[in-house]
Amino acid sequence: MKPKSDIPKNILLVSRWGETLDLALAIQNEGHSIKFFIQEKECKEIGDGFIPKVKSWKSQVKWADLVIFDYTGYSKEAELLKAEGKPVFGGSNYTDKLELDRNFGNDELKKHKIKTLPSKEFATFEDAITYIKAHPDAYVIKPSGETQELKQLLFVGNDDEGADVIRILRAYEKTWGNDFGNFQLQKKVKGVEISVSAFFNGKEFLKPINVTFEHKKLFPKELGVSTGEMGTSMFWVNDSPIFDATLKKFEATFAKSNFTGHIDINCIVNGNGIYPLEFTSRFGYPQIMIQRAGITEPIGNLLYKIAKGEKFKIQTKKGFQVGAFIVVPPFPYDDMKTFELFSKDAVVVFKKDLKEGLHPMHLKKVNDEWLITGNTGIALLVSGTGNTMKDAQKMMYNRINNVIVNNGYYRTDIGDRWFEDSDKLWSWGLL
Incomplete structure (x- = not known):
């Protein structure tokens, strides 16, 4: 007899911007029934032709065995559903406030005896x-x-x-x-920027812990404007001094708020200490796509088990995972005229029919073609994995070379930070 978590589920994914299309597709491919809701009007076309979409998520709650919220701002609804006994993966009022109210986040860090800038x-x-x-x-x-x-x-x-x-x-x-x-x-303080994150099952953190290095500037060598992110490198560990000094101290507090979700804390570290910068109390983007490339168990089952409060060890690959966004104009700016002129409905072309490691972002599918939609110009995320950082990078860039996106651009140095940063982290005793 199959474990309860392995039986196909009805899963409702409530998305703010449509960023979790790739996650919804993975859940569908695992055999679950999926319904996808997107809140923001300009993003409504994302996912068309890929997966079933709904115009109202609240009307689908009774149908769902699991409700996933992919962004902050839904905690009131999430907590009401939990109180009714519905399995929910998403933020709590407390964790949402940690991200959205920077002063509150800083005060909570101090309250938990964590050094802040x-x-x-x-x-x-x-x-x-x-x-x-x-x-x-x-x-x-x-x-x-x-x-x-x-x-x-x-x-x-x-x-x-x-x-x-x-x-x-x-x-x-x-x-x-x-x-x-x-x-x-x-x-401002100088050092290595690094994030630690983990999944939380309502009572405690699940291991392994995810360690990430974000590449935020538009151009290689950290030139240009901040974009949020152009790509990320990461690995999984069972123990981390940075995690112990930050997120681990919140375990009892998160349990009190019945948080069932994912949380990340971004830090600057140097020889003098660990300085938290900000919380992300939801999926990170592109973090969740790259994490998925490194998680070896079905992601739908994993999220269901977390929402149900189960304790287990997440099955992950050894080594490294990397991912890079392929973007088009006007990214990272908001300019609808430019987007419609240069990018809207542009076709994503594949030289070979190999789509492994290609994670659709703001796309729709028409006549089996992948077309760019939405309004921001993020076409897709391409991931690679390997025992070494160089192996993971090689796989990712080989996959990028298989994709043609007219006017597309991406960073050519995702993962390069590791080679210098790791030496510093080792010398400070933080790896």
């Missing part, structure tokens, strides 16, 4: 500029709330007096005015 929240640009002039230093501008979704607005200053940050704040004041919302200035 000095930061201060501002409601106006003038107040922030006055503060920098009174306390000259290198700072990072970090938008809060909904504005933080526009990753190109995050700015990392290099000037020790803060002059470059003042210039950027003046520019934001002219272009955004009062619509920018609250933002933080965080003291």
Whole structure:
């Protein structure tokens, strides 16, 4: 007799932007019944022709054995469904607030006796500029709330007096005015940027732990604007000093909020310590696609077991996984006219009919062709795995070479950070 988690399920995936098309496809290919809902109007076409879509997710709850929420902002609904006994994978009110309210996240880090970088929240640009002039230093501008979704607005200053940050704040004041919302200035510190993340089953973290290195700038060698992400390298470990110093300390608190989902904490580390920067209390993108390339058990069953509160060890590959986005204009900017001129309905062409490691992002399928849709210009994520970082990179770039996307661009150095960063991390005793 099959274990209960292995029996095909009815799975409802509630998506904010359609970012989990690849996850929905994987769940469908495993034999589960899937229904996919996308909230944002401009993203509604994503997934058309790939999987069954629904116009209202609430009308499908009774049908579903498992409800998955792929973004922050759904915690109220998630907690109500859990209270009714429905298995849910997604954020809690507490974990959503950790990500969306930077001040709250910082206060909770301090409450859990975790060292943080000095930061201060501002409601106006003038107040922030006055503060920098009174306390000259290198700072990072970090938008809060909904504005933080526009990753190109995050700015990392290099000037020790803060002059470059003042210039950027003046520019934001002219272009955004009062619509920018609250933002933080965080003291900049040098070191290695690294994330640790794990799945949480309502009671405790599941192992192994995922360690990731994000590549956020548009161009190789960390040049250009911040994009949110252009690609990531990662591996899985059973033990991590960085995890023990950060997320592990929240285990009892997450259990109190009955959190069943995935959470990531991004840090800067150096010889002086570990400094958390921000929480991502949901799937990361492209993190979940690359994680899926490294998870060797069916992802639908895994998410169901987590939602049901089961304790188990996640089956993962040894070695490394890497992934790179292939994007088209106007990425990373929001310009619908440019998108419609250069990118909308452009065909993704494959030189050979090999689609392993190709994770569709903002695509629809028409007459068996993959077409770009949505509004951001993210076509697909390409992943590779290997026993060494070089092996994983080679597989990924071989797969990228099999894809033709008109006007497409991607970074050619995803994973290269590892070779220098790993030496530093070893020397600091953090690997």
